[in-house]
Amino acid sequence: MKLALFQYPIVWADRQANLDLLEQHLAALIEKVDVVMLPEMFTTGFCTSRPDLAEPTDGPTMQTVKRLSAEYDCAIVGSFICENMGYLFNRGFFAMPDGNVVYADKRHLYAHGGEAEFFRQGTVRPAITFRGCRFCLLICYDLRFPVWSRNRTGDDYDVLLYVANWPKQRIKFWDALLPARASENQCVVAAVNPVGTDGLGLHYTGHSIVYDTRLDVLAQLPEDTAGVAIADIDVTDIHYFRQHSPLWHDADKYEFV
Numbered sequence: 001m002k003l004a005l006f007q008y009p010i011v012w013a014d015r016q017a018n019l020d021l022l023e024q025h026l027a028a029l030i031e032k033v034d035v036v037m038l039p040e041m042f043t044t045g046f047c048t049s050r051p052d053l054a055e056p057t058d059g060p061t062m063q064t065v066k067r068l069s070a071e072y073d074c075a076i077v078g079s080f081i082c083e084n085m086g087y088l089f090n091r092g093f094f095a096m097p098d099g100n101v102v103y104a105d106k107r108h109l110y111a112h113g114g115e116a117e118f119f120r121q122g123t124v125r126p127a128i129t130f131r132g133c134r135f136c137l138l139i140c141y142d143l144r145f146p147v148w149s150r151n152r153t154g155d156d157y158d159v160l161l162y163v164a165n166w167p168k169q170r171i172k173f174w175d176a177l178l179p180a181r182a183s184e185n186q187c188v189v190a191a192v193n194p195v196g197t198d199g200l201g202l203h204y205t206g207h208s209i210v211y212d213t214r215l216d217v218l219a220q221l222p223e224d225t226a227g228v229a230i231a232d233i234d235v236t237d238i239h240y241f242r243q244h245s246p247l248w249h250d251a252d253k254y255e256f257v
Helices: 015-027 060-072 140-144 168-185 235-244
Strands: 002-007 035-037 075-084 087-095 101-105 128-130 133-139 159-163 188-192 195-197 203-205 209-211 217-220 227-232
Touching: 002 188, 002 209, 015 060, 060 075, 060 087, 060 101, 075 159, 087 133, 101 133, 133 140, 140 159, 140 168, 159 168, 168 188, 168 203, 168 209, 217 227
Parallel strands: 002 035, 035 075, 133 159, 159 188
Antiparallel strands: 002 227, 075 087, 087 101, 128 133, 188 209, 195 203, 209 217
């Protein structure tokens, strides 16, 4: 399983420019990959006061993503501002080449940034299976809340994905929490974050990275640098590690209420 992290500046509030960037980055890939990860709200940046940027799941963003997924024979992962039945969501997507898309709305909304007033909270953490690998897709601030990401049975998923807009002033928490999630869930963690400065003046330094179950780094991108990093993920090794060190047996049991 080859997974690519796309770390680059997002053009503020310009959907078409960002869709064009996605197409350019895909065209520039020098090797075949299975999964491409894009930053959170990749078509707009972290806009939490622009309902005019919202679109349905059959709008231009997902039309383009599905077309490119089929053309490049890879899954594409990210999030966008979605309107559904009169409500707005920070909607994550895992789009597959056969046209199937699994959606996962952001669970934890960043109230300090106005997100909780703008979006509705996600309530479902869907199972995603693609090319023999199981994924869990979460969005940015979800990283701070380990209960929602917990691999409850020890075998819920193999790879935990985080798409984010995580600014420079809080990047040390990003760097600390990502390996923690890999350790406690005995999984691969893949996380992508943009670089550059957004329309609100927040600066993003990237730090996109992939950790394996042993906390070895499989791929990463330099700070403040646009580019692509590709990780080779061995699903068999993930299962081997869990079988020979089944820490999840000792975890606390709980249910969501």
